[in-house]
Amino acid sequence: MPTSLRGLSIKWPYPIEYDKETHIECDVLVLGGGLAGCFAALSAARKSLKVVLVEKSAVLHSGAAGSGIDHWMACPSNPASKVNPEDSTLLPIKKYKGGYGNALADYITAKDSYDVLCELEKMGMKIRDTEDEFEGAPFRDEKSKLLFAYDYDTRTCIRIWGVGMKPSLYKECRRMNVQFCERTMATSLLNEGGLLGGRIIGATGFNTRTGEFYVFSSKATVLCMATPERIWIFSTEWTGLVGRDGPPGNAGNGHAMAWRAGAEFARMESSSHEEWGGSTGIGSVMFGSGSHFATWHPCSLVDAEGKEIPWVDGNGFVITDLASRTRPASGQKFISLVLGGGEGGESSMPRILPDLAERIKHGEYKLPLYADLPGMPECERRVIFGLMVGQEGHTWPVYHNLSQAGFDPDKDLLQVYELSPAPPNWRRLRYGGLVTDWDLRTNLEGLYAGGQILFDGIGASHACCTGRWAGRHAAEYALKTARSAISRAQVDAEKHRIYAPLMQDEGIEWKELECGIAKVMQDYCGDTKTAGLMDMGLKYIEEIREGEATTIYARNPHELMRALEVLDILTCAEMIIHACKARKASNSWLHFKRLDFPDDDPPAWRKWITIRLVQDGVRVGELPLEFYGSLQENYETHSMESGGPAI
C-alpha cells in the first residue's frame, strides 16, 4: 500500500463505536489541551483534584504552540526588566489600542509571566542561554542569561526554546495524573437542568477516530479552546485549511459551544485583513521567507540591488543604526509589542519605512527585497535564524528545510514576499471571545476560561498565565461544590445533533458548506457593512442552517469531526454578524467599518458591545472599556497561591 492513496480507499482502521456512550466523572474538566488547557489542568491537579483534559488532537503537540514558540511576551516581571506590570499593561492599551484592550487578562499575564516561565524551566524547557553562546550580545542579560527580543534596553520579551514547551507540559500533566481524553472533540457544554444560561455541570464529546460518545460530569469546567480561524475564507487548494496562527482544527468549537450554553462574548465584531499571505499556499511559509518583524526582528532588508531599506523608530523618524531598532524612541518608555491594535497599533514599533510601497512604485527601491542576514552582526544572525526560526511554532521545519536545501545565513539573502497583494475579503476574527470576571469565570456559574478564547487574548505567555489562573479558581470552586445530575434530555438532543451527518447518504460535503459560509461572510459582512447587508447575511445564514446544513454528510468519524467544525463555523458566523449589527458606529481600532455609521469611534460608542444567547434570542449588552477596575487591588484580591506540592 503506497503512502499516498492516489484515489484508493482502505477499510477504516479504527473500531467504529458510534453506539457506545461512556460517562466520565471528574472534579475539574478542562476543554482544550493547548498551553492554557495544560496549565489549567496542572493548577487543579496540584490541589489533588481529579482532572480530565479533553483534546481534539494529541496533547504532546496540540494547539497553536504545539510545534514551538520563540517569544515569551509581556514579561515585565523578569529580573532584568525595567518596566512595571502596570505600565506594561495599560500603556499599550491606552496609547496604541484606543483603550480597546482586556487589561484584566493582560495584567494577570504581566504579573505572573516570569513565575510561569520559571515553572516551565523546572518542567524541563530551556529558557536561558546556559551554554553562553551569546555571551556579550546586546540582547543578553549576563546575570540571568536570559535573551531578550525587540527592546534590548527595557527587556520585557524573552527569546525562548519553545519547541520544548508542549513536551514539557505534557510530561508534567502525566506526572500530576491529569487524565487525558485525546482525539476527542468536545461538542457541547451541559447546563444544570438542561437550561440555557444555567450553571455548567459538564460537557459532551466524541472520539474522532472511533465515534464513541462521551458525557463528562464535572464540578467546574475550564474552556481553553482556540479562536475561530476559518470564517471568511476557505479553500482546500490552500494548504492547512487556511489556518495561520493556529492549527487547521481551530474552527471555533469553543466559541460555538459556549454561545449555545449562554456565555457572554465581547469584541466579536472586530476583524482585520491578514497582514501577509501567511502560511497558506497562496503566500509563503510563515517566517520561512525573508522578513524583518516578529521572529525576524531586527533583520535588515535590502532591495534587488543591495540598497538597504531604512527603518523608522516609534516616533516615525528615520533611524540609521542597528541599535536604534532595538530601543525605545525618544519619549517612549519602552517598545510596546501591540497585538490586537488598530490601524495605528504597530506604530509603536521600530519598523521599515511605512511608505516603502510608494517608494518602490517611484523607482527608489527595486523589487524583490531580501533579508540581509549576512549583513547583521553574528549574534543577531545566529539568534534570528538559529534560535527564533528554529523555535517558533510551525517554523521548526523552516530551519531544517532551508538548511537542507543549502541556505546559509552567513552568505545568503533570503527573498521577502510581504509586498504580495492579499486576496480580496481576506479577513480574520480579531480577538473576539469570552467575557470574564477577575476569577476568569464567565457569566455562567461553573465555567472558567483561559487562553485565546478570552476576548482580546493572544500569545503564549497570556495562554499559560490565564490558563493557570482560571484553573486555580475552577479548582477552588470545585472544592466547595457538589456534582449535579446531567439532564438526559440535553445529552440526547446533543447526540441527535452530532450524529445526524452520519445518517445522510447524500447532501452537502463539509468543504462546500464551509466555502458557502465564507462567501456569505465576504458578501454580507465583509469590508464595509450596512444594516441592510447584514440582515440579508443573517437571513442567508439562517436559510443555510435550516437547509443545506441539515444535509451535511460524514462517512466516518474524521469527516464527522470536520462536519461538526463547519456547523460550529456557521454558529460563529452568526455570532459575528449579530455583534457587527449591534455596534452602530465605525471603529478603526477594531478594524470595523459601517457605511451607514461612518463616524470613527464616536464618544457614545467607546465601550465594549457584548452578546449572548437567551431564551428569546440574542441579548446585546455593553461593558465599560475600563471594566477591569483597579488592576493592583483586583489582582491582589483574586490572586491565589498554587496550593498543593511545589513542582
Place this chain on the structure above:
Amino acid sequence: MRKKRINALPNLPTPNTPVIIDPEICNGCNRCVQICPSDIYMPNPEKSEPPIIMYPEECWYCGCCLMECPLHTKGANRLNWPLMQRVRWKRKATGEHFRVGMPNPPPPNRRPPV
C-alpha cells in the same frame, strides 16, 4: 509508449504530498499517526509498512511528525513544501540564485540550530 492500464479517477486535492516517506527506512511504528495535530495519517493495513497520508490537504506543515519520528534523522521522512512555497535566495557575494527544490541544489548547510 509503454502500455499500462489507464483508469478514470477523481482529481486529487492539491497539494497532496506534504510529507515524503522513504519506505525503505520507515518501519511503520506509527508514531506520526499518534501525534499529528490534524490527524492526516492513518496506519497502513499492512503491518510495518509506512502510514498512509489520508488527508494531505489538512496538513499545515508544522513538522511535529518529523520531530517525533525515531528514524527522521536516518531519512525516514521529510517535509515537502508545495511548489508555491519553495522560497528563493541569492548569494550575497556572487549574486547566484537558489531555491528550495531546485535541480542540482547546493550542498546542505550542516550547522545545527541554537
